[in-house]
Each structure stands twice: as C-alpha cells, then as structure tokens.
Amino acid sequence: MTSLPAFPSGRRLGLVIDLDICVGCHACAVHCKEWNTGGHPAPLTDRDAYGTDPVGVWLNRIHTFEADEGDDVRTIHFPKSCLHCENAECVTVCPTGASYKREQDGVVLVNEDWCIGCKLCSWACPYGAREYDETEGVMKKCTLCIDRIYNENMPEVDRVPACVLTCPAGARHFGDLGDPRSAVSRLVAARGGHDLMPELGYKPTNKYLPPRPRKTRARDIGAPRRLVPAGNAERLLAKWMDRIFTR
Amino acid sequence: MHPAYSVIFFTTTSGAGYGLLILLGFLSAADALPPHFGLGLAAFGLALGLVTFGLLSSTFHLGHPERAWRAMSQWRSSWLSREGVFAVLVYPAVGLFALGWLVFGRNYGPWAVAGLLAAGLSMLTVICTAMIYFSLKTIHQWHNIWTPPAYATLSVMSGGVLLNALVEIFGLSNPYIAGWVAASIAVAWIAKLFYWRFIDDTEALSTPETATGLRVYGKLRAVEGPHTVDNYLNREMGYHVARRHAADLRRVVHLSAFALPLALTMVSLLFGNSGAAIAATLVAALAASLGLVCERWLFFAEAKHTVNLYYGAEAA
Numbered sequence: 424m425t426s427l428p429a430f431p432s433g434r435r436l437g438l439v440i441d442l443d444i445c446v447g448c449h450a451c452a453v454h455c456k457e458w459n460t461g462g463h464p465a466p467l468t469d470r471d472a473y474g475t476d477p478v479g480v481w482l483n484r485i486h487t488f489e490a491d492e493g494d495d496v497r498t499i500h501f502p503k504s505c506l507h508c509e510n511a512e513c514v515t516v517c518p519t520g521a522s523y524k525r526e527q528d529g530v531v532l533v534n535e536d537w538c539i540g541c542k543l544c545s546w547a548c549p550y551g552a553r554e555y556d557e558t559e560g561v562m563k564k565c566t567l568c569i570d571r572i573y574n575e576n577m578p579e580v581d582r583v584p585a586c587v588l589t590c591p592a593g594a595r596h597f598g599d600l601g602d603p604r605s606a607v608s609r610l611v612a613a614r615g616g617h618d619l620m621p622e623l624g625y626k627p628t629n630k631y632l633p634p635r636p637r638k639t640r641a642r643d644i645g646a647p648r649r650l651v652p653a654g655n656a657e658r659l660l661a662k663w664m665d666r667i668f669t670r
Numbered sequence: 671m672h673p674a675y676s677v678i679f680f681t682t683t684s685g686a687g688y689g690l691l692i693l694l695g696f697l698s699a700a701d702a703l704p705p706h707f708g709l710g711l712a713a714f715g716l717a718l719g720l721v722t723f724g725l726l727s728s729t730f731h732l733g734h735p736e737r738a739w740r741a742m743s744q745w746r747s748s749w750l751s752r753e754g755v756f757a758v759l760v761y762p763a764v765g766l767f768a769l770g771w772l773v774f775g776r777n778y779g780p781w782a783v784a785g786l787l788a789a790g791l792s793m794l795t796v797i798c799t800a801m802i803y804f805s806l807k808t809i810h811q812w813h814n815i816w817t818p819p820a821y822a823t824l825s826v827m828s829g830g831v832l833l834n835a836l837v838e839i840f841g842l843s844n845p846y847i848a849g850w851v852a853a854s855i856a857v858a859w860i861a862k863l864f865y866w867r868f869i870d871d872t873e874a875l876s877t878p879e880t881a882t883g884l885r886v887y888g889k890l891r892a893v894e895g896p897h898t899v900d901n902y903l904n905r906e907m908g909y910h911v912a913r914r915h916a917a918d919l920r921r922v923v924h925l926s927a928f929a930l931p932l933a934l935t936m937v938s939l940l941f942g943n944s945g946a947a948i949a950a951t952l953v954a955a956l957a958a959s960l961g962l963v964c965e966r967w968l969f970f971a972e973a974k975h976t977v978n979l980y981y982g983a984e985a986a
Binding site for chain 1: 878
C-alpha cells in the first residue's frame with residue numbers, strides 16, 4: 424500500500440547529523456555498505472569494482488562543500504542518506520506497493536520482491552537517497568538499519584544504525600524525532616537543527632545541526648585574508664608540460 | 671534527466687496512437703467520419719499497433735518487466751499506476767468501437783458511445799502520463815502547469831496528422847477533419863510555447879543553500895563528490911544539454927513538429943482528394959513524428975533534478 428500511513432503512531436525514528444563535528448572520513452558510508460550488503464537490502468552490488476569505472480549501490484554518501492570566500496572560508500562535510508520524510512513522495516508515486524512507510528516508526532522501506540525497477544521513486548526523491556541496483560533490477564535505499572535497531576540478538580548498545588555506531592567523531596545521532604523529550608529532539612532544539620529543502624514540503628525526519636559560529640577568525644591570529652594562487656610562471660610551465668604529456 | 675530511448679518512444683508512439691483513438695471516437699460520434707471498412711481497419715490497426723508497441727517499449731526500461739502487472743495496484747496514490755489501469759481499460763472499449771465499425775458497419779447509437787468511451791479513456795491515459803511528470807516537485811521544468819496541456823494536445827495532434835493521411839489515402843477527404851487536425855496542431859504549438867516560456871522565465875525554488883540548509887555561511891561550492899566516477903544518480907538525473915544545443919533543437923521542433931505539419935495540413939484542407947493532398951499529409955505525418963521525438967528528447971534533456979544541487983549545480 425503506497426498511501427502514507429493514515430494513522431501514524433507519532434514515533435518518527437531518524438538521524439541527527441552534526442555538520443559541526445563531521446570530519447568527512449566516510450567511515451559511516453563504509454560501515455553502511457558493509458552492513459547492508461549482508462542485511463535487509465542485500466546484496467548492494469557493484470560493477471567493475473576494481474576497474475576504471477567502478478559503480479555500485481551505496482545508501483549513504485558524503486559530499487564536501489566550501490562556503491564563503493577568503494579567510495572566512497569553511498569546509499563542510501555533508502553526509503546524506505534517506506531522510507525518512509513524513510511526506511515521502513517516493514512512496515506515493517510507487518505503482519506497485521513495493522515502496523512503503525511504516526506506521527509504527529515512520530521508516531521508509533522497499534519490498535524488493537514487488538519492485539519492478541521503474542525508478543520513479545528515485546525521480547521523486549529530491550535528495551538522491553535512492554539508488555538503483557542495475558544487477559538486481561530493483562531500487563535500494565537506507566533502511567535505518569531496520570535489522571539492527573530492533574535486533575534482540577544484539578547487545579542493546581549496538582541496536583543503532585551502523586553509520587551511527589561507527590562514527591568516530593560522534594557526529595551522528597539516532598532516536599525518535601516524533602518525541603519532543605527525546606535526546607535527539609532536545610539536541611535539535613538546542614542547536615537549531617534544520618531540514619533540507621523545506622520549500623518542497625517533504626517534511627524530512629532527519630535533521631542537520633549547523634556548524635557552530637567561529638570563536639576566533641583566522642585573520643585575527645595572523646592568517647592572510649586571501650590565499651594567492653601559485654605564480655604565473657609556474658602555472659604557464661605546468662600548462663606547457665601538461666600539453667606536452669597529454670599529446 | 672537522462673533521455674531514455676524507451677521512454678521517448680513509449681510516450682511519442684503511444685501518444686500518437688491514443689491521439690488517433692481520441693479523434694476517431696469524437697469525429698465518428700460527430701458523424702464526420704463514415705464507418706468505411708478500409709479506413710477503420712487501417713486506423714484501428716495503426717492506433718492499437720502504436721499503443722501496444724509503446725506500452726511494450728515502456729516495459730523495456732523496467733528492472734523486472736515480468737512483475738509489471740503489479741503496477742495496476744496503487745491507483746489510489748500513484749499516477750503511474752493510474753496510467754497502467756487506464757491503458758488496459760482502453761482495449762475493451764476500442765474493441766467494442768472497432769466491432770461496430772468493422773463488423774456491423776455502424777458508428778452511431780451505442781457504437782458511438784463505445785467510441786466516445788475509447789476516446790475518453792485514451793485521453794485519461796495520456797493525462798495520467800503527463801501527471802507523472804507534472805507531479806514531481808523535484809523537477810522544476812516538469813512541475814509546470816503547461817506539462818499536462820502540452821502532453822494532451824501533442825497526443826491529439828500527432829494522432830491527427832496520421833488520421834488526416836489515412837483519410838486522404840482512402841479518398842475520404844473532409845474539410846472538417848483537416849480543419850480539426852490543423853486546429854489541434856495550432857493549439858499544441860501554443861501549449862508547447864507556454865511550456866517553454868515557463869521554463870525560460872521562472873526559477874526553481876531550491877538552491878545549493880536550501881539543499882544543505884547552509885545559507886548563512888555564504889555562497890556554497892561543491893568541492894569534493896562522494897565518489898570518483900559517476901554513479902546511478904549522475905547517470906539517471908545528471909544529464910545536461912548545453913543551452914545552445916537546446917535552442918537549436920527547439921528550432922527543429924518548431925519547424926518539424928508544428929510549422930511544417932500545420933502548413934501541409936492546410937494544403938489538404940484547401941486541396942482535398944488530390945495526389946498533392948496525399949503527399950502533403952504523408953509528409954506532415956513524417957515531419958510531425960520526427961519533430962515530436964526531438965521534442966520529447968528535449969523534454970527530458972532540459973529537465974533538471976534537485977539532486978544535482980549536491981553535485982555542484984548552481985540551480986535546479
């Protein structure tokens with residue numbers, strides 16, 4: 424059934440990602456791939472994995488941005504996975520009922536036995552959270568590690584998504600964002616957590632905590648206001664060498 | 671968006687087939703088309719052939735075509751599912767309509783109702799196709815009030831040029847038919863002009879800053895992607911056509927899909943039942959088909975998905 428739950432339980436499990444802390448190490452993406460290639464959406468296939476054109480399914484991707492100019496420039500690492508939206512249009516566009524949102528906790532999943540691989544859900548997702556598995560002919564997505572978070576065979580401390588468990592910097596938090604008293608909700612309130620593309624109205628569950636303001640600016644401790652690129656002569660030489668060797 | 675040939679051929683061929691069925695249903699109910707056996711055989715054969723070829727071609731881009739039957743189940747929420755349901759319902763209605771025309775030689779009374787039903791269901795199928803694209807808020811160019819009118823009128827006009835050619839071939843030329851076909855080309859042209867005007871004059875709401883929520887830190891630049899070579903998202907949604915090529919292709923569409931077919935249809939309107947009219951309508955049908963393939967390719971190539979904002983696109 425691809426209609427959204429008529430009577431959601433109010434529980435909204437999701438992630439809070441701290442952009443102030445994330446160091447861009449990609450460990451969360453690696454552990455995600457490792458766990459999920461043997462978990463609920465298994466396998467996450469790759470093609471030409473050791474060749475020159477490797478392409479494969481990953482459910483978590485880390486982008487890196489730079490903001491502003493000069494000595495105020497900052498690097499922001501930006502992990503992105505399914506946001507388990509309240510208004511998940513990837514679910515409502517599905518023609519088969521393979522894509523669904525769980526009533527009990529709001530997690531968005533794909534029933535791979537019903538998926539026809541039409542890819543429309545990936546078009547409907549503004550965030551690029553869904554990736555098509557060419558080898559299996561079905562759509563894959565973050566399951567919020569549904570096979571970990573309720574797994575009674577694991578010690579309770581491990582019942583969190585693999586990305587959260589593995590983050591060496593503590594930049595990822597997991598919890599119930601539908602409960603205003605939960606630790607994650609209080610963190611979002613305290614740090615001014617925000618939604619991605621709120622203007623589209625998907626109401627994502629996952630929240631992002633913005634980088635904290637700087638205490639000291641680089642220029643106040645002696646950094647140059649602008650970094651000047653290497654001199655012209657060197658660049659011309661490099662260009663000339665490049666032209667010779669690419670012939 | 672990546673212009674997948676299977677989807678381009680599906681939407682253009684089945685669009686023309688449904689357009690032909692729409693005009694057959696309405697014009698025969700309006701008593702503008704005689705239940706001529708040869709014309710009926712050719713028109714129904716062509717329409718159902720195009721529709722069926724298109725539907726089959728659309729399943730080629732599925733990962734699991736053998737599960738395609740499941741796509742009928744979610745009509746409550748999904749335009750793609752509704753499209754599938756109407757596409758199947760069209761067949762029995764056309765069957766009845768064709769039975770009256772070809773076997774009993776009648777297209778009035780209850781047979782006309784069957785014809786109108788076939789026309790209505792065909793129109794609904796085309797509108798559902800358009801709504802799939804229109805409903806995607808992720809693609810500004812498609813989330814455009816002119817997407818459904820453009821799809822519906824392009825379907826009628828592409829069926830129209832085929833019908834006009836058939837009518838001339840069977841020597842049944844009729845100014846009403848040529849007139850309606852000419853009008854449908856003009857209306858489709860206007861709808862497409864408004865579609866392009868929306869694309870050119872409006873901007874998407876989303877920017878790299880809203881996509882990341884990092885507006886307060888100043889202008890954002892993507893400096894490093896998550897992967898070293900293009901992934902599924904880049905290949906499916908990162909397709910980009912240069913503005914200069916798009917402008918050239920739009921000129922081809924103006925000429926081949928609209929101007930030429932309109933002028934040639936006017937020839938058949940003025941000099942019906944002549945060798946010149948047969949040649950003109952055949953060339954019109956050919957030009958419109960090529961022009962519409964080009965139009966549909968552009969429809970995808972000019973569409974920009976918001977996911978590109980995470981990969982360095984400045985605007986969606």
